[in-house]
Amino acid sequence: MHGMPGASPAPPAIDDTAxxxxxxxxxxxxxxxxxxxxxxxxxxxxxxxxxxxxxxEMMGQSVAQIIPSELREEARxxxxxxxxxxxxxxxxxxxxxxxxxxxxxxxxxxxxRDDHDRIVGIxxxxxxxxxxxxxxxxxxxxxxxxxxxxxxxxxKTLDGTVTSWNKSAERIFGFxxxxxxxxxxxxxxxxxxxxxxxxxxxTVVSGAIIDNxxxxxxRKDGALIDVSVTVSPVRDSAGxxxxxxxxxxxxxxxxxxxxxxxxxxxxxxxxxxxxxSLVQAIARQMTRHGxxxxxxxxxxxxxxxxxxxxxxxxxxxxxxxxxxxxxxQLGAFRxxxxxxxxIDGPQIELTPExxxxxxMAVHELATNAxxxxxxxxxxxxxxxxxxxxxxDFDMSWxxxxxxxxxxxxxxxxxxRVISDMVRAGxxxxxxxEFAPPGLRWHLRCPLQRISRGSSHARR
Amino acid sequence: MPGxxxxxxxIVEDDPMIGFDLSVELEEAGFAIVxxxxxxxxxxxxxxxxxxxxxxxxxxxxxxxxxxxxxALMAAGVPFVAVTGYAVDQCPEExxxxxxxxxxxxxxxxVATLKRQLPR
Numbered sequence: 001m002h003g004m005p006g007a008s009p010a011p012p013a014i015d016d017t018a019x020x021x022x023x024x025x026x027x028x029x030x031x032x033x034x035x036x037x038x039x040x041x042x043x044x045x046x047x048x049x050x051x052x053x054x055x056x057e058m059m060g061q062s063v064a065q066i067i068p069s070e071l072r073e074e075a076r077x078x079x080x081x082x083x084x085x086x087x088x089x090x091x092x093x094x095x096x097x098x099x100x101x102x103x104x105x106x107x108x109x110x111x112x113r114d115d116h117d118r119i120v121g122i123x124x125x126x127x128x129x130x131x132x133x134x135x136x137x138x139x140x141x142x143x144x145x146x147x148x149x150x151x152x153x154x155x156k157t158l159d160g161t162v163t164s165w166n167k168s169a170e171r172i173f174g175f176x177x178x179x180x181x182x183x184x185x186x187x188x189x190x191x192x193x194x195x196x197x198x199x200x201x202x203t204v205v206s207g208a209i210i211d212n213x214x215x216x217x218x219r220k221d222g223a224l225i226d227v228s229v230t231v232s233p234v235r236d237s238a239g240x241x242x243x244x245x246x247x248x249x250x251x252x253x254x255x256x257x258x259x260x261x262x263x264x265x266x267x268x269x270x271x272x273x274x275x276x277s278l279v280q281a282i283a284r285q286m287t288r289h290g291x292x293x294x295x296x297x298x299x300x301x302x303x304x305x306x307x308x309x310x311x312x313x314x315x316x317x318x319x320x321x322x323x324x325x326x327x328x329q330l331g332a333f334r335x336x337x338x339x340x341x342x343i344d345g346p347q348i349e350l351t352p353e354x355x356x357x358x359x360m361a362v363h364e365l366a367t368n369a370x371x372x373x374x375x376x377x378x379x380x381x382x383x384x385x386x387x388x389x390x391x392d393f394d395m396s397w398x399x400x401x402x403x404x405x406x407x408x409x410x411x412x413x414x415x416r417v418i419s420d421m422v423r424a425g426x427x428x429x430x431x432x433e434f435a436p437p438g439l440r441w442h443l444r445c446p447l448q449r450i451s452r453g454s455s456h457a458r459r
Numbered sequence: 460m461p462g463x464x465x466x467x468x469x470i471v472e473d474d475p476m477i478g479f480d481l482s483v484e485l486e487e488a489g490f491a492i493v494x495x496x497x498x499x500x501x502x503x504x505x506x507x508x509x510x511x512x513x514x515x516x517x518x519x520x521x522x523x524x525x526x527x528x529x530x531a532l533m534a535a536g537v538p539f540v541a542v543t544g545y546a547v548d549q550c551p552e553e554x555x556x557x558x559x560x561x562x563x564x565x566x567x568x569x570v571a572t573l574k575r576q577l578p579r
Contacts, residue, residue, distance in 0.1 A: 266545060269545065270544035273561065273563060274474060276562065277474070277562040278474060278476055281479070285476075285480055288483075353475055353497060357476070416479075417476075424478060425476070425478060425497065
């Protein structure tokens, strides 16, 4: 003390030991002291809060109680080092609470020396870092999610300067992180859409989110891409909006699929109405001159058209191979093909329109043969041949060995289909001959009327 | 066959059965059928060689549309009626001012629409 006698009265004596003890006792950290061989000699309130043991419980007990068994060897080594005079700071490890729950701690161990500088014990200070470790882990997890996301994830300041740019943004836009960071986000906005950015920034500043905004952006190589953008404000810890995060998804494929679907639906609409027109035309032609509709024949004809459609779909609605077409139309006589029905001709890819005309003709010829001609008896034969003769297509149906042939009294729907309809539809010539050996049908038309040839050959 | 006293009508339709049906029905309704054309080439060919007063055009002809035929008809001052399975807004602009019948339709409606196109 250097106070002069007679000066201000001395302050009340302070018990340094008690004062220090009070600091330790009231510290938020868990502070304890052990002997050099690890027996607890002091245990503050922070220890009790963190680990659940009271001072009374722990006094004289081994510190091993709060150390997970797999870390006891490590703890012993540390004790040895501190016993030799070393201080260990902010060592991250795990300790156990009274109820067995592990908590992550940052531990600092220091030697305790007596007046003669002899090491008589070890002090330990534990700080619970479970929360900050968790925050660190979730931050790392979020960073990993952003990095590996298939969506482009980008952040920018309120003046539009890019501050982060993940791998997918690089893939979508072609700019690497190094090339775009600190540049304006307007780099990826086409000239005619620059005003969008003003609106986006205004929305972000107002605190609102832009959800899945579909637009067009510019790649580094100058190509335009369809994207869906979600923009959210980014706030600092005080809640102030300091920037925006952008999630960008390449929707080029989605848009293309949508357009294809629209085209397809329009096509389905067109085709189904055409099909109804076809059904209407058949019904109308079957009931001309006040004839009653023969419902069974009508339904058979619809089935013949339906089987054509199956073949057309199998070939992507582009063509029908003629061999498949005639076999399908002669389906009811499948067992006769190869013996009483001889089919021969080169493979030709018929246009859908030609396939319909030829298919309907073959259907009518077969139905007629089954009712009145070669297929109505047990011995009759049919030869169905076609050839490619220069620029012409030539097809014939010849019946033989059937019942006697008679000329029909009137020209019904079937007759009109095999002659007039085929002739007009294929711009060809058709001969129908009710010859004594059996009916003969002969079609000749330009090959280009029935097939688009090599440009539409099977891919 | 086209006749001097009748209205000469061209039918453009790629479906053989529908084309056949139309020609039968419209002939019966009193028109002289110039021909049934399933393609643009065939239709333009028929137009060059025949006098034509009126036409029925199927808008979609499989792998092409009848828009070139519509242009040729407009240039020649020949009125026409379009028929289609498509929605109106899916038709080429050449058909914007022509009457359009949606498939399927009754012959009587087509005949009435056709007759309205003729100068009185």
